[in-house]
Amino acid sequence: MKVLLPEILEMLWEVWEQNPGAEVYTGGTDLLVKLREGVTWPPALICLERINALRQIWEEEDTVVIGAGTPHTALIRHPLIQVEFPVLVEALKVLGSPPIRNMGTLGGNIATASPAGDSLPALYVLNAEIVLTDAKGSRTLPIHEFITGPGQTGLGPREIITGIRLKKTAPYTVSRYEKVGKRKAMAIAVASLATCLRLSPDGRIESARLAWGSAGPAIVTSPEIETAMSGQPLTPELLRGLIPAVEREVSPIDDIRATAVYRRKVAANLFLRLSGISEGGASA
Amino acid sequence: MKISFTLNGKPVSCDLPSNRRVVDVLREDLGLMGTKEACGTGECGACTILVDGIPRLSCLMLAAQLEGRDVTTIEGLSKSGETLHxxxxxxxxxxxxxxxxxxxxxxxxxxxxxxxxxxxxxxxxxxxxxxxxxxxxxxxxxxxxxxxxxxxxxxxxxxx
Incomplete structure (x- = not known):
């Protein structure tokens, strides 16, 4: 199995044409684990780490475009991302461990499409759009349409994620990403919740965006709960009253990390903890 | 494939299979046994090396990715090689x-x-x-x- 390192996108399409069964990777933190387990053994690997065009972050009017090959550490440290998307920074800070965050990339976390992927709930609440590119051109899909199931995406043959588009004008005043795992670092989420709220000065919820991780085959969102919260004061009573809805919306599974029953409980408890979000959460 | 990089301050050039894991290159091919392998899946940090000064996991990197990089292993930390850093x-x-x-x-x-x-x-x-x-x-x-x-x-x- 040979490993190829194209330095520009045009070279990528060329080497992919010559090596049709090749798999692509950037950080390698998922694919190389699968190779070791023998889950996949392609005839060639194409590493995207040398393509500088995939590591840029820029603004287009009201949108920030993040190159898909940007490592998590670079995003956590980027002033624009810190200011505009604190919920994403909070999520990336608890993804894997420092060396994993130095290697792994945002595009890779999306392409892996694990229901436990830490960037995903944050990207769902931010209504991220995924830019997909092949030799012929680019198309854009909302993240919830791109991810179709556990490990399943809408990536076409010989197509890669090149960018993530996030609108800057998200009118939220507080946000939070909270994850429950077996330990703090190096733990895959048992359940997680990303939240963005716009609160009025008197503590009323003007709008809400919520996304649970590890709580179903894909990230779980709920227009029903978001609508029920809007216009209401953010109180423990409001949240308690919506617990049956949370328990209905999530559809977790039993696996080595936790049971479905426990996950459902944690998903609900993460929601209850939002009552303290104005004090504890990062401000948006 | 021919791969050239800097290892502990010295230029190295070797002929390696491009898909050989970096931890195997260091330990087996270059005899630098200081870099350890435990989990082999990026969960333990035993195989940490510095690549261009940044900690990376050598069990999750392939030889081809070394090209042109500046690698420091534990053997290269002490400048003199005799006294401890x-x-x-x-x-x-x-x-x-x-x-x-x-x-x-x-x-x-x-x-x-x-x-x-x-x-x-x-x-x-x-x-x-x-x-x-x-x-x-x-x-x-x-x-x-x-x-x-x-x-x-x-x-x-x-x-x-």
Missing amino acids: PIQQAFVEAGAVQCGFCTPGMVLATTHLLSENPRPTREEIREALSGNICRCTGYQKIVDAVELAAEKLTEKGETA
Whole structure:
């Protein structure tokens, strides 16, 4: 199995044409684990780490475009991302461990499409759009349409994620990403919740965006709960009253990390903890 | 394929299968046994090396990715190669080494931390070393060692 390192996108399409069964990777933190387990053994690997065009972050009017090959550490440290998307920074800070965050990339976390992927709930609440590119051109899909199931995406043959588009004008005043795992670092989420709220000065919820991780085959969102919260004061009573809805919306599974029953409980408890979000959460 | 990179300050050029894992290149092909492999899946940090100064996991990197890079392993930390680097000395003095298997990774992660943050808090030390697992020490002595190393380096006016 040979490993190829194209330095520009045009070279990528060329080497992919010559090596049709090749798999692509950037950080390698998922694919190389699968190779070791023998889950996949392609005839060639194409590493995207040398393509500088995939590591840029820029603004287009009201949108920030993040190159898909940007490592998590670079995003956590980027002033624009810190200011505009604190919920994403909070999520990336608890993804894997420092060396994993130095290697792994945002595009890779999306392409892996694990229901436990830490960037995903944050990207769902931010209504991220995924830019997909092949030799012929680019198309854009909302993240919830791109991810179709556990490990399943809408990536076409010989197509890669090149960018993530996030609108800057998200009118939220507080946000939070909270994850429950077996330990703090190096733990895959048992359940997680990303939240963005716009609160009025008197503590009323003007709008809400919520996304649970590890709580179903894909990230779980709920227009029903978001609508029920809007216009209401953010109180423990409001949240308690919506617990049956949370328990209905999530559809977790039993696996080595936790049971479905426990996950459902944690998903609900993460929601209850939002009552303290104005004090504890990062401000948006 | 022919791969050229800098290893512990010296240029290296070797003919390697492009899909050989970097940890195997270092240990098996180049005889540098200081880099350890435990989990092989990026969960323990034992195989940490510095690539262009940044901690990376050599079990999750392939030989082709070394081309043109500047790699530091635990063998390259002490400039003279004879006396211990102040960080290594601090680990010895603080009793931060028991079985020693995690130590090279811990020391290299510390090197990176202190190069960016010469006087970290205990909380910052814990965060920076959170990708390196130790099953002997309970971590307290390791955090002590990093504090001691920070003192030694700042006293000498050196950077990690």
